Amino acid sequence: MKTWQCVKQCGACCYLAPAERPFLEEYLDPDQLALYHALVGADGWCVHYQKVDRTCGIYETRPEFCRVNTTVVQEVYGEDPQDLDRWAIHCCTDHIDSVYGPESPEMLRFKQANL
Ligand code: SF4
Numbered sequence: 001m002k003t004w005q006c007v008k009q010c011g012a013c014c015y016l017a018p019a020e021r022p023f024l025e026e027y028l029d030p031d032q033l034a035l036y037h038a039l040v041g042a043d044g045w046c047v048h049y050q051k052v053d054r055t056c057g058i059y060e061t062r063p064e065f066c067r068v069n070t071t072v073v074q075e076v077y078g079e080d081p082q083d084l085d086r087w088a089i090h091c092c093t094d095h096i097d098s099v100y101g102p103e104s105p106e107m108l109r110f111k112q113a114n115l
């Protein structure tokens with residue numbers, strides 16, 4: 001298993017439409033859940049997602065649940081921090097598959113970097 005790497009020009013995890021995340025209530029506390037819903041734009045993308053360059057407009061102050069580190073993996077998502085790479089690669093693959101498709105250039109670039 002490689003070390004997880006986010007790839008540029010993706011942004012699939014910033015598509016927040018709740019229908020795509022049916023288990024939000026299971027891992028976000030009420031405050032986090034309210035914040036999550038406040039971020040969802042009319043088209044399902046995060047209101048802070050910058051589509052022109054596929055980046056986060058509030059990167060330095062983005063919510064905890066947007067971050068990938070051992071503390072967040074354990075405290076927010078209830079996963080073993082030692083499984084961070086496996087967990088993050090699985091999440092990214094799911095999001096990229098759902099947003100761009102299994103044969104998309106985004107998936108290809110992600111797999112080249114992570115699998
Ligand atoms: S889905 Fe994964 S690779 Fe794509 S932007 Fe989000 S963290 Fe990065």
Ligand code: SF4
Nearest residue numbers: 014046048049056066
């Ligand atoms: S706050 Fe930033 S990282 Fe989090 S979903 Fe929105 S655009 Fe993506």
